[in-house]
Amino acid sequence: MIARPQHIAFPSAPVLETARLRLRMPRLDDFAHRLAFYASDRSVWEGGPFTHEQAWRIFASEVGQWPLMGFGPFSMEDRQTGAYLGEVGIYQPEGYPEPELGWFVTDAAEGKGYAAEGARAVMGWAAATFGWDHIDNYIDPGNARSIALGLRLGGVQVDAKGSDPTDVVIRHDLRRLPC
Known part of the structure; x- marks a missing residue:
């Protein structure tokens, strides 16, 4: 059996820094955190919980957006401390009408403002890099915390097509x- 390398990064993903955060290309060892999220009830707003195999396919396809599209998850x-706190980024799997700004945080990072801080950095990067006028969040109507965060970040609810x-x-x- 061939051993998988543990730290592969595509050179196309920048490193963004904020006061408290480093946003970087996902690595293979980050999958364990993603798997824990997708196996939990917290993933219900993303269509989960998911099996190990389903979670891997989602993670791999999202990370694969970097070399294919020039954006993806951070x-x-x-x-x-270098502690993993979650993920924030731009997602556009097949079927999404436009690129979407999304996030999730680990249980330990919940409620500490990391998603907002990371989302602001990604929005600034997207505006400077792509020159986009806007970016949307597509949020399940039951996910009150993410809706509140999207609004707190200055977004407005619009009548537009989402991913669902x-x-x-x-x-x-x-x-x-x-x-």
């Missing part, structure tokens, strides 16, 4: 980001 880690017909779509005007 793993969030604490700048001081029932999605709440929150649009962020990237032209109005603070300088």
